[in-house]
Amino acid sequence: MTFFTRRRAWSASSWTLFLLALAAAPAMLDGGFELELLSKVMIMSIFAASLQLLVGCTGLVSLGHAAFFGVGAYATALVVPQAGAANLVATLAFAGGVSMLFAVVIGLLVLRTRGIYFIMVTLAFAQMLYYVVHDGKGFGGSDGTYLYFKPVVGMFGKTWVDLADGRAFYWAVLAVLVFTLGVLRVVMRSRFGHALAGIRHNEQRMTASGYPVFLYKLASFAIGGALAGIAGSLYAFQYGFVNPELFSWHQSGNVLLMVILGGPGFGGAIAGALVFVLLSDWLSELTKHWQLIFGLLIIVSVAMLPLGLTGGVAACHATIERLCARRRGVPAKTVPKEERAL
């Protein structure tokens, strides 16, 4: 009893601290570069959290999640005005909506498969969209297209905040991250979210209990797709261009990497995104062949950290606790596995 409440309180306070630290970061960092990097971390966190909804919460391992990221980015690039700033909220809603539409259509097909075939089929659909934007007319081919203006936040034609300023953009991304985490939290706390967890644990039993499992999975896929599309839209705004590489299977692989290496829960997804973005940025400055080191790191971490980064931290924590407990002469509590997931 005390264990659960203590744990929940700890979790809530660490989330608050983390988000406050992110909000205060612009005051501490003076370089625009670091701020841009942190913005990228947050965008990738949204992307990874949206995939976590599928992988960690519903048990759908998608290797084609970049499809929706790319759709969101392209939808943004194609809809923003050429000669002026777009409205951020409206554009994000549009990009999220288009991605959700794609997710529903693709989901109707891919959710007919399971497990390992789901991995293959999602990858194939992402690749198909890659070819569509690569070879199709009006998408700018392999070079993609450019966005010339940063968006603004406002209403009824009035500009409240112009996001051309790096800090303003940073805070806007943070706000979207908080929104995403809020949505995901509400989803997971709802009956719907509990049903998703049930599907992840035992799909047959959920079917037998009369749940419309396919619809639930489709809804999860659609929400995940929409949030990924929002992340893609932010990405397009941050870098000012989109190209087919956004759909590439490296992108899908990397985001899955963040989710798996990060560990369970949305905190895990964010930890994964943080480590991934910072590490790849740092390594790519060191050497042209940074992916070699990166690949080796992945292999080593799979061998050493079966529960991901947060799992590794939790394991260290548990070991320390056990050692302390042994010193005090008290038998150690073991954390139930279910409590560790999510």
Add this chain to the structure above:
Amino acid sequence: MTLATFFVQCLNSMQYGLLLFLVASGLTLVFGIMGIVNLAHGSFYMIGAYLAYSLTALTGNLFVALALGLVLSLIFGYLLEWVFFSFLYERDHLQQVLMTYGLILVIEELRSILIGDDVHGVAVPAFLAGSIAIGNDMLYPVYRLFVSAACVVLALALYWLIRKTRVGMKIRAGASNREMAQSLGIDIGLLYRVVFSLGFGLAVMSGMLFAPVSTVYPGMGAQMLIVCFLVVVIGGIGSITGAFVAALLIGFVDTFGKVLWQEGAGIAIYLLMAVILLVRPAGLLGERAMR
């Protein structure tokens, strides 16, 4: 389209389909028997193509290169399983996906460091370099016919190995019930190592055989991997016959797609997959349910 062009395109489709079948069979073999999703299978194919390039440059003869490559790949596959996969069987699929993803990055970068990022051609041996005439004005390269023949021979050899030999019997036993096979005295660890090196060898051999036709370029592995996934999904789960039918189907759709519908050439085979998923989600010859 004249009859001769049609005939040539049919030959091309068949040859591409046979090649796909060979690569995909390595993938299904490893997955079907060991339960490992090998994302690096495409990279193995690429290793084959680059082996063909460097060994031909070294020895001056594609056939010597092929023989050397076969031996090297079997040894290398054996070691690879031992170092990277032997501890993964008890783990979740996700971990295997990650591990093989890491392997892809490592293999791609090693390739870039050792050989570079340029596109290379591989010379065809002199006696296979000619073409035969089809109709009045079409020529068909003999080497492509040779590739098709080699694929058929390799596929038959694989069939013979799995169906008619003692090793094959053990492999099938291990596939249908791992614990039971183990308790009957079959060394599962060794068996898996052999199967993995076999799958690796198949990918490498396909890459080597096809290198003179396809040229050798950096992104070839990923491309091949995704098409192999299509073969597995369309053909149906755990069905070798299905994989064969699907590979040929993809060969035809892709080749004729490029001729008849140039704008959509890239997506034709994906549309095929979408249709199959809609009509028969378990694939053409797959079992009813997919678990």
